[in-house]
Amino acid sequence: MATPLTIQKPMLFKICLLLFSVTTIATKDAASATVGPIFIFGDSIVDVGTNNYLKNCTAQVNHPYYGVDYPHSIATGRFSNGLNPADCVVALLGGYKESPPPFLALLAHSSNLTGDLLHGVNFASGGAALVKGVRKQVVGNVVSYEEQIQQFATVNGNITALLGKSKGQLLIQGSMYIICVGSNDIVNYVFSHPTTPEVFIANITAIYAIHLKNLYNLGARKFGIMGVPPLGCCPISRAISGGACTKEINDVASAFYTSLKSLLKNLSSTLEGFKYSLANSYNMTMSVIENPPTGFKDVKTPCCGNHPLAGINDCMEGGYLCPKRDNHLFWDAFHPSEAASKLAARVLVFGEDPNFVTPINFSTLRKA
Numbered sequence: 001m002a003t004p005l006t007i008q009k010p011m012l013f014k015i016c017l018l019l020f021s022v023t024t025i026a027t028k029d030a031a032s033a034t035v036g037p038i039f040i041f042g043d044s045i046v047d048v049g050t051n052n053y054l055k056n057c058t059a060q061v062n063h064p065y066y067g068v069d070y071p072h073s074i075a076t077g078r079f080s081n082g083l084n085p086a087d088c089v090v091a092l093l094g095g096y097k098e099s100p101p102p103f104l105a106l107l108a109h110s111s112n113l114t115g116d117l118l119h120g121v122n123f124a125s126g127g128a129a130l131v132k133g134v135r136k137q138v139v140g141n142v143v144s145y146e147e148q149i150q151q152f153a154t155v156n157g158n159i160t161a162l163l164g165k166s167k168g169q170l171l172i173q174g175s176m177y178i179i180c181v182g183s184n185d186i187v188n189y190v191f192s193h194p195t196t197p198e199v200f201i202a203n204i205t206a207i208y209a210i211h212l213k214n215l216y217n218l219g220a221r222k223f224g225i226m227g228v229p230p231l232g233c234c235p236i237s238r239a240i241s242g243g244a245c246t247k248e249i250n251d252v253a254s255a256f257y258t259s260l261k262s263l264l265k266n267l268s269s270t271l272e273g274f275k276y277s278l279a280n281s282y283n284m285t286m287s288v289i290e291n292p293p294t295g296f297k298d299v300k301t302p303c304c305g306n307h308p309l310a311g312i313n314d315c316m317e318g319g320y321l322c323p324k325r326d327n328h329l330f331w332d333a334f335h336p337s338e339a340a341s342k343l344a345a346r347v348l349v350f351g352e353d354p355n356f357v358t359p360i361n362f363s364t365l366r367k368a
Helices: 005-021 028-032 085-093 103-108 110-117 145-163 165-174 183-192 197-217 235-241 247-270 281-290 338-350 362-367
Strands: 038-042 176-180 222-226 275-279 298-302 328-330
Touching: 038 085, 038 145, 085 176, 085 338, 085 362, 103 145, 110 145, 145 165, 145 197, 176 362, 183 197, 183 247, 197 247, 222 247, 222 362, 235 298, 247 275, 247 281, 275 338, 275 362, 281 298, 281 328, 281 338, 328 338, 338 362
Parallel strands: 038 176, 176 222, 222 275, 298 328
Antiparallel strands: none
16 A cells, blocks of 8 residues: 655755755745745645555546646546535635645656645545555555655655754655544555454544644644545445445544544643644534535535436446536545635634634644
């Protein structure tokens, strides 16, 4: 499931040679900004093309109809008809039109590396999980959350080399870290049941804590966390259950949010300078399903890959594509439509309801 570390070593050397050879760099905006850049970690909900660069990875969507509503209808590797939640959130936070580029894309196009590193990076990889290797038999090679943090450690070191230790750490500490992970762990658990739900939740919460502390030790201070949505209500779950939401999956997702909320509260009281905003993606999604906002006509079936007479199929060119994507909550069997992502982003960034985002929203966290 994880990208072999042997891929990174020659590339890291290449980065170091490039960065240390640079004598003049465009750092004025990054160094003088009141807030630092944005770094994004997680799974397919916020992946903007990482998996396009991976071999032996089946979790790739660099083909139509993905991207049908992205500028010029380009299938960028986003698991969406257009923009995804990462794009929509950073655009509302300011300073971005869409998500920063994938780390692996920056490596592949190193001529722009120096400037891009200082304006944020997206490390997210579709299929990634808190536990390294989860669902590898299904998705093949992906960049695990653990390895995403290792990649950030490389970026951290190079930013320090570019700006100097003092300015580099100020930039890192002023940056925002958006994280969306955990869904794949829960899906894997529901299909395997290696232990009780209580033990499973305790285990992945403990692993999450380790990862957050590792980021904190690298200088991260402002964490924007997206919780896990009601996975039992996604189209594939409904298809398997005969149309209804799957209570077992939803119960685990809800319990994980409660455990994560407790963890973050604890970390904020024990780690100096640790600040966070936690999005209750479960409540946010259920509120749309139970009381659809104006414009949402279908909150159960996917826009792409599904047809009322055919059940759930892959989202592929030549298959079924709904004519009005903005009417749908779900784009494919698992992921939100661009319209849903924009709706969620407004709540995350500007929302004041603690049932949806707590203890502060993403905008307040960004300025903290």
